[in-house]
Amino acid sequence: MVGFILRRIAVSILVLLAASFIMYVLAANAGDPLQDLRDSTAANRDQLIAARVAALDLNVPAPLRYFLWLGGAAGCLIPFAGTCNLGLTISNAPVLDILPTAVGSTLQLVTASFVLAIVLGIVVGVVSALRQYSGFDFGITLLSFFLFSLPSFLVAVLLKEFLALGFNSFLESATSIPIWVIVLLAVVSAVVWQAMIGGEARRRLIVGATAAAATVALLVYFNVTDWFRNPGFGPVGLLLIIAGVVVIVTALIAGLTNRRALIVAALNGAISYLCFFLLQGLFDISTPATIIIIGLVAVVVGLATGYLLGAPDRGMTARIGGLVAFLSFALVILDRYMQSWPAYVNNPRINGRPIATVGAVTPGFNGDMWITGIDSFTHLLLPTISLLLISFAGYTRYARAGMLEVMNQDFIRTARAKGLPERTVILRHGLRNMLIPIVTLVATDVGALLGGAVITEKVFAISGMGQLFVTSIQRVDVNPVMGYFIVIAITAIVFNFLADLAYAALDPRVRVVA
Amino acid sequence: MTQMLPEPANVDAPVPADERDTVGVSQGRLVLRRFLSNKISVVSGILFVLLAIFSISAIGLGPIPGWWKYDYTSLNPQNDGGAPTLSVFPFSLGEHPFGQDRIGIDYFAMTMRGIQNSILVMIIISFVGTTVGTVIGALAGYYRGWVDAVLMRITDVFIVIPIIVIGAVVGRATGGLGVIPLAFFLAMVSWTTIARLVRAEFLSLREREFVEAARVAGASDARIIFKHILPNAIGVVIVAATLLAASAILLETALSYLQLGVRPPDVSLGLIISDNQSAFSTRPWLFWWPAVFIVLLAVLVNFVGDGLRDAFDPRQKRFSLRRTKETSASSTTAPASTQARVHPETPSS
Numbered sequence: 001m002v003g004f005i006l007r008r009i010a011v012s013i014l015v016l017l018a019a020s021f022i023m024y025v026l027a028a029n030a031g032d033p034l035q036d037l038r039d040s041t042a043a044n045r046d047q048l049i050a051a052r053v054a055a056l057d058l059n060v061p062a063p064l065r066y067f068l069w070l071g072g073a074a075g076c077l078i079p080f081a082g083t084c085n086l087g088l089t090i091s092n093a094p095v096l097d098i099l100p101t102a103v104g105s106t107l108q109l110v111t112a113s114f115v116l117a118i119v120l121g122i123v124v125g126v127v128s129a130l131r132q133y134s135g136f137d138f139g140i141t142l143l144s145f146f147l148f149s150l151p152s153f154l155v156a157v158l159l160k161e162f163l164a165l166g167f168n169s170f171l172e173s174a175t176s177i178p179i180w181v182i183v184l185l186a187v188v189s190a191v192v193w194q195a196m197i198g199g200e201a202r203r204r205l206i207v208g209a210t211a212a213a214a215t216v217a218l219l220v221y222f223n224v225t226d227w228f229r230n231p232g233f234g235p236v237g238l239l240l241i242i243a244g245v246v247v248i249v250t251a252l253i254a255g256l257t258n259r260r261a262l263i264v265a266a267l268n269g270a271i272s273y274l275c276f277f278l279l280q281g282l283f284d285i286s287t288p289a290t291i292i293i294i295g296l297v298a299v300v301v302g303l304a305t306g307y308l309l310g311a312p313d314r315g316m317t318a319r320i321g322g323l324v325a326f327l328s329f330a331l332v333i334l335d336r337y338m339q340s341w342p343a344y345v346n347n348p349r350i351n352g353r354p355i356a357t358v359g360a361v362t363p364g365f366n367g368d369m370w371i372t373g374i375d376s377f378t379h380l381l382l383p384t385i386s387l388l389l390i391s392f393a394g395y396t397r398y399a400r401a402g403m404l405e406v407m408n409q410d411f412i413r414t415a416r417a418k419g420l421p422e423r424t425v426i427l428r429h430g431l432r433n434m435l436i437p438i439v440t441l442v443a444t445d446v447g448a449l450l451g452g453a454v455i456t457e458k459v460f461a462i463s464g465m466g467q468l469f470v471t472s473i474q475r476v477d478v479n480p481v482m483g484y485f486i487v488i489a490i491t492a493i494v495f496n497f498l499a500d501l502a503y504a505a506l507d508p509r510v511r512v513v514a
Numbered sequence: 515m516t517q518m519l520p521e522p523a524n525v526d527a528p529v530p531a532d533e534r535d536t537v538g539v540s541q542g543r544l545v546l547r548r549f550l551s552n553k554i555s556v557v558s559g560i561l562f563v564l565l566a567i568f569s570i571s572a573i574g575l576g577p578i579p580g581w582w583k584y585d586y587t588s589l590n591p592q593n594d595g596g597a598p599t600l601s602v603f604p605f606s607l608g609e610h611p612f613g614q615d616r617i618g619i620d621y622f623a624m625t626m627r628g629i630q631n632s633i634l635v636m637i638i639i640s641f642v643g644t645t646v647g648t649v650i651g652a653l654a655g656y657y658r659g660w661v662d663a664v665l666m667r668i669t670d671v672f673i674v675i676p677i678i679v680i681g682a683v684v685g686r687a688t689g690g691l692g693v694i695p696l697a698f699f700l701a702m703v704s705w706t707t708i709a710r711l712v713r714a715e716f717l718s719l720r721e722r723e724f725v726e727a728a729r730v731a732g733a734s735d736a737r738i739i740f741k742h743i744l745p746n747a748i749g750v751v752i753v754a755a756t757l758l759a760a761s762a763i764l765l766e767t768a769l770s771y772l773q774l775g776v777r778p779p780d781v782s783l784g785l786i787i788s789d790n791q792s793a794f795s796t797r798p799w800l801f802w803w804p805a806v807f808i809v810l811l812a813v814l815v816n817f818v819g820d821g822l823r824d825a826f827d828p829r830q831k832r833f834s835l836r837r838t839k840e841t842s843a844s845s846t847t848a849p850a851s852t853q854a855r856v857h858p859e860t861p862s863s
Contacts, residue, residue, distance in 0.1 A: 019671040030686040149812030153771045154805050157791050454678050473686050489674045
């Protein structure tokens with residue numbers, strides 16, 4: 001094992017050196033880094049050119065300049081020595097200073113969409129596999145083909161033009177959701193739900209009618225209370241939603257017949273519901289750290305109560321307790337954010353048009369953590385949706401194929417034959433095995449995350465890694481391109497390595513050849 | 515008792531039919547038949563070819579003139595703010611069916627040129643990329659040892675760099691040379707997936723008896739690789755090539771959108787979207803026409819690729835409408851019909 005890891009590291013370093021050399025020479029020869037100065041009409045033009053040539057060593061041929069760059073970059077291997085030098089950009093800023101901010105905004109951008117894409121993709125893929133060849137499966141397959149074929153810049157531009165402008169104009173002028181939107185959404189939800197739940201015609205009809213009625217009721221409620229201007233769950237709504245979470249989590253993981261699990265879930269739901277009343281004053285003066293600490297306490301309490309009360313299957317009830325605590329506490333926090341929504345929308349800097357189409361924050365916008373949180377949300381909403389739509393399709397396909405393969409295995413038949421409930425067969429025997437290849441896929445994708453969403457960042461003017469790369473390569477600015485490259489290459493190599501190790505650790509059939 | 519008698523006959527009946535289907539049919543015919551039975555893929559393939567012919571015949575290619583009166587570079591006087599004149603009922607093209615861009619160039623001609631370029635880039639990337647990838651994968655998989663180690667490390671070098679990144683660098687450097695050189699250079703960095711797939715296939719095929727037999731008969735390495743092993747790996751190659759083709763279309767449009775691919779005065783669908791997205795609210799057609807054709811091209815190629823994958827690898831069942839109807843008609847029977855047929859003796863619970 002140690003031999004395998006050492007050999008792998010040695011090979012990785014060689015690969016990294018070769019790849020960075022190719023990248024450097026290609027980037028350096030991609031154009032003329034002095035173009036903007038040659039075109040300028042400034043009086044001291046020649047002086048500026050000489051200064052840039054000196055600063056970036058442009059008189060050294062590219063293959064040799066690579067080794068100058070490599071010498072500076074090698075200093076980064078010595079921790080805390082301050083010898084790290086990734087060179088200067090074309091405008092004389094050290095690359096080492098601009099990289100962390102770029103990594104920060106990229107992480108802020110991609111994290112939510114990444115997590116959502118995995119969760120939604122797996123859920124939809126699994127349902128699609130369990131309803132193989134049904135209308136739902138057909139619809140999802142067509143949808144994923146369509147999403148595969150959709151260039152990200154198209155999605156981004158469409159979201160900007162329709163979702164953002166449409167919603168903002170709706171908030172500004174319209175008084176209520178138009179009837180045709182309500183009817184359309186009701187029909188869509190009826191079709192989707194009956195296809196997902198499945199069954200014979202009668203059951204489908206009931207499910208569809210219920211879904212449509214619920215959608216209409218919800219939208220009419222939104223209209224009556226002017227929800228989009230004054231959103232919030234309210235005490236009654238929150239109670240209903242938390243009750244729903246309690247029932248769904250219990251039904252999925254343990255089944256409603258398991259009384260202990262239901263009690264644990266209800267207890268944790270109740271604790272969060274109490275937090276909603278008791279902690280509002282504390283929330284008003286909170287920082288993100290406070291919220292995280294309270295949330296962690298809630299989850300730990302959930303795990304502990306589950307462990308203490310769930311006598312025969314402590315692990316399972318502990319999971320239920322933790323999950324319910326997490327979800328219902330998240331709902332309480334979400335409600336607190338919604339309470340700040342009117343203040344945000346009516347802020348003079350926002351001026352009633354909340355959904356932003358460029359940037360990551362409103363310039364010069366200040367406020368407490370709730371208001372600034374909403375500000376990031378409105379800015380990151382569109383790019384997140386656009387990234388989500390594209391990566392969602394891939395995970396759906398993988399989850400569907402994996403689930404189909406697992407559910408045809410012999411051990412699934414054995415599990416059914418020994419009388420396990422279908423829920424246990426699917427979640428414990430099927431889903432867990434399907435997740436093994438997905439885990440390695442996720443590890444590989446995390447490695448690619450830092451590369452940023454080159455096009456999405458460009459369209460939404462978010463100054464992350466992708467934006468840094470595109471602007472630098474357009475100006476033939478080699479050092480930031482290499483800084484970008486070195487970050488993404490190292491994370492890609494490390495996470496590919498972790499993916500291999502994870503596979504070996506999770507699947508005992510896979511052996512690492514030492 | 516009397517009612518049970520017909521049942522075994524029913525179960526047995528399809529089996530000879532299946533055998534009669536498979537016996538005496540070559541692999542190629544089998545694949546072709548499976549592909550042709552997939553209606554969506556066949557229709558997609560036909561539509562794709564028609565679209566290619568349409569775009570080439572409309573504005574011509576190189577020295578060949580097309581039937582459309584405008585080209586994609588000349589300026590024309592603006593009619594009605596450049597709005598599209600296409601009308602479906604009654605059908606008439608009008609002066610500028612897709613409208614005109616801000617400086618009066620005929621948008622139909624521009625869009626057709628963009629389609630041509632997308633298809634051209636797609637064909638070059640998938641053809642050159644597949645050839646390079648297949649040769650590298652074949653050599654690595656056949657010779658193993660140090661050849662494999664060196665070639666696969668080279669592949670790793672290219673896989674480390676995301677394709678959009680290396681494509682941007684290559685595009686920045688070579689985009690000015692024209693579409694064909696750009697496509698060639700992009701192909702030089704997009705062969706890695708195919709190389710890995712072909713290598714895996716060769717690693718398993720080279721251990722088979724027919725390779726041993728060929729070697730004993732005195733066949734040279736080149737002959738074994740190209741005449742004996744490669745035809746058996748052709749399914750993997752073709753499927754990977756179509757998938758590469760679909761991603762090539764998106765790669766080219768994305769790079770052109772970033773102004774790092776095809777350069778003006780030549781036209782790419784991505785480039786004209788990038789140029790005109792600021793005019794979305796005033797001249798939406800400048801956005802919609804190229805957008806529709808990018809998605810159409812990519813969807814068609816993806817469907818053809820899916821049909822091919824289905825045809826070459828029947829174990830990995832993909833979606834087909836016909837099968838849905840069959841199973842939903844008899845949804846009470848076993849969900850895994852394939853498995854039931856493989857093991858007819860095991861009753862599906």
